[in-house]
Amino acid sequence: MVKQYHLKVSQLLSLFMMLMSTPNCRYFCKMLSIFASPPFYTNHVHSPDDTYHVPNKIHNDSKLWPFFKDTIGVIDSSHIHAHPPSSDRPAYRNHKGFVSQNCLFACDFDLKFSYALTGWEGSVTDARLYDEAQSGGLYIPPNKYFLADAGFLLCHQLLVPYRSVRYHLAEWGCANIRCILFPFYSKLSNISYMSVDWQTRKSCSIYDMHLLEM
Amino acid sequence: MIERIFSVLKHRFQILLLSPEYPMSIQAHIPATLCVIHNFICDHNPDEEVYMDDSNDNEHFDYDNPEHQGIPDDEEELDESGSMKEVHKHIARCMWESYQGILQQQASSDDSFNDSDSNM
DSSP, X not given: OHHHHOOOHHHHHHXXXXXXXXXXXXXXXXXXXXXXXXTHHHHHOOOOOTTOOOOHHHHTOTTTTTTTTTEEEEEEEEEEEOOOOGGGHHHHBOTTSSBEEEEEEEEOTTSOEEEEEEEEETTSOHHHHHHHHHHTXXXXXXXXXXXXXXXXXOBTTEXXXXXXXXXXXXXXXXXXXXXXXXXXXXXXXXHHHHHXXXXXXXXXXXXXXXXXXX | OHHHHHHHHHHHSTHHHHXXXXXXXXXXXXXXXXXXXXXXXXXXXTTTXXXXXXXXXXXXXXXXXXXXXXXXXXXXXXXXXXXXXXXXXHHXXXXXXXXXXXXXXXXXXXXHHHHHHHHO
């Protein structure tokens, strides 16, 4: 079908979701459940295993290699707007002031998600989310770690930036050895954000169509 | 900077602002489903719409955002992370030495360039 009509995968998915959600939202909810549960979910979203290899992106960059040779990806949380029942609404109000669910995403350097923890109240902190993820299926191979931002704790599987350090080499004249880590750290960390951005872009067509049908 | 990127995207794609009135169990499935769809598209059509530009990566990350969220600022309180702190320091030290080497190389090349200028 792709060859015949030159449709992209995202367009096919949009069409499929639109057709399925046309009669009422019941099928849409069913499809969400199917997509977000095994085996479909586990086939496409899986944590790095013990045989993880460092991607060429890091291996070929002399500024990153061999400093980040044990890094397996980036982990961060993002607030997604939510509409909870009024009784639960205070718990879903986050520190930015709007009602949301706090979702934890981990992605590898191929810009693919390796873990997602969703549905937590917006008032939950990143560190709490990470605790839940650890007990809920996030597997990190031994001696490997994710990059994370300052909202997380420094622990065996997470590498966070130094706290209270100004990370601007040019402006501050490299006054501190701690400054050196951050520019390259942020270069890798941004993969996580780009991936989430890409996800939202890809999904828009699907959900816009769905809303139009409603 | 990161907050700006998110806000731009959420304004562009209204579904993330509208928060559809499904039960929370369904709403919780939406981001997970998006992850699966994203990976699915990556797997089956990896060449599709690759627009990511990481040339300005260093400018996107906002370290100073107030997302400490009650985490203790004092690293000394995190006893269990002692070994990770060593890893942290080791990486920083290695990168610092590498950076110093690059600076020295640049300085020596500048000197030789100036010398050649003065000789001319």
